[in-house]
Amino acid sequence: MREFDYIIIGGGCAGLSLAYELDLYKKLENKTLAIVEPRKSYERDKTWSFWKVIDHNFEDCVIKNWKDFSINIPKKTKFIKCDKTPYQSINSGLFYKKITNKLRLNKNIQFFKNVNEINMENGFIFNSVSTANHSKNQLWQHFMGYEIETSKNFFDQEIFNLMDFNCEQKDAVHFFYTLPFSKTKALVETTWLSNLNKNELLNYEKQLKDYIANNLNIKKYKITYSEKGAIPLFQQKNIKRVNEIYIGSAGGMTRLSTGYTFLNIQEQSKYIRENIENIENIEIFKIDKKYDFLDNVFLNVLSNHPDKMPNIFFKLFETSPKTIINFLSNKSSFIEDLSIILKMPKLLFLKNLFR
Secondary structure, eight states: OBOOSEEEEOOSHHHHHHHHHHHHTTTTSSSOEEEEOOOSSOOOOOEEEEEOOSOOSOGGGEEEEESEEEEEETTEEEEEEOSSSOEEEEEHHHHHHHHHHHHTTOTTEEEESOGGGBOOSSSEEEEOSOOOOOOTTSOEEEEEEEEEEOSSOOOOTTEEEEEEOOSOOTTSEEEEEEEESSSSEEEEEEEEEEOHHHHTTOOHHHHHHHIIIIISOOOSOEEEEEEEEEEEOSOOOOOOOTTEEEOGGGGTOSOTTTOOOHHHHHHHHHHHHHTGGGTTTSOOOOOOHHHHHHHHHHHHHHHHOGGGHHHHHHHHTTSOHHHHHHHHTTOOOHHHHHHHHTTSOHHHHHHTTTO
16 A cells, blocks of 8 residues: 555645645645545535635636625614625635645645555545534534525625524524625535434525515526535544544534634645644644634523524624634634623523533
């Protein structure tokens, strides 16, 4: 079996981001890298979105930037500016094409379909595939989206809708999310924050079609793309092996209260690249522990009081745009954290502090 200096298990967002970072900064000129990914081909399968609070390597994969967004609950809508930190969406198909085309030019990088094809004993492993046992009672962010195209101009492409809670909740937290890429094209997603048992009862296709017809009032359209997935909103306790670091969502790069992961992966990749020569001895890159604490309290409230969450989310955005965006993007100061906390129903959160 072949031996490599570095082995990346999982050639998705985290694995490819790390490989690209190492290749871009010429960390593989004298080192070999194996990427283990079972998929037969790379096709568009996801849309990654975030507020641009840091620079990243994939501006050329961004479908659209927005400087305004809205959030609404029944009978109330809030409009918010984000011109200092625009909201971006990345097309995973463009992302995959850019990275794989570049990596295949490097003779020191090879792709494999199975870990059995290489020697796993001597190389340093970056693992993006979780080995944790998941409980059915753990919270997930379940979503399904349709990219739709209309024959006439319909969408305001300058503003996106982050959360629309004007929909059925079913004893869970449910909202719709609309990203208009042009006047005739938008991604519409139904999103549930729930455990697996509840998720099994949901009919995503019917929800999307009803929302597009009744809430967006679009009767004629064609579906040009669809995506579906689930993001874990809990820390994954993986089986740790010698000479191995978990990356991406498996390595704690998902923000628990939001599901945002993409920019955290980019920061983790940069950190690993900067420390690759001493990789066996460095501290593992983590999201600041304060967010784990705050998010766990928030998710306790969400689990125990889902009916109150639309109003709680709405109140979050009563702080300044800079404050809430920094908080949701792991860049907030103590003062900004405090201003967020003070907006929350204090008694309710105190009761869920140590659950």
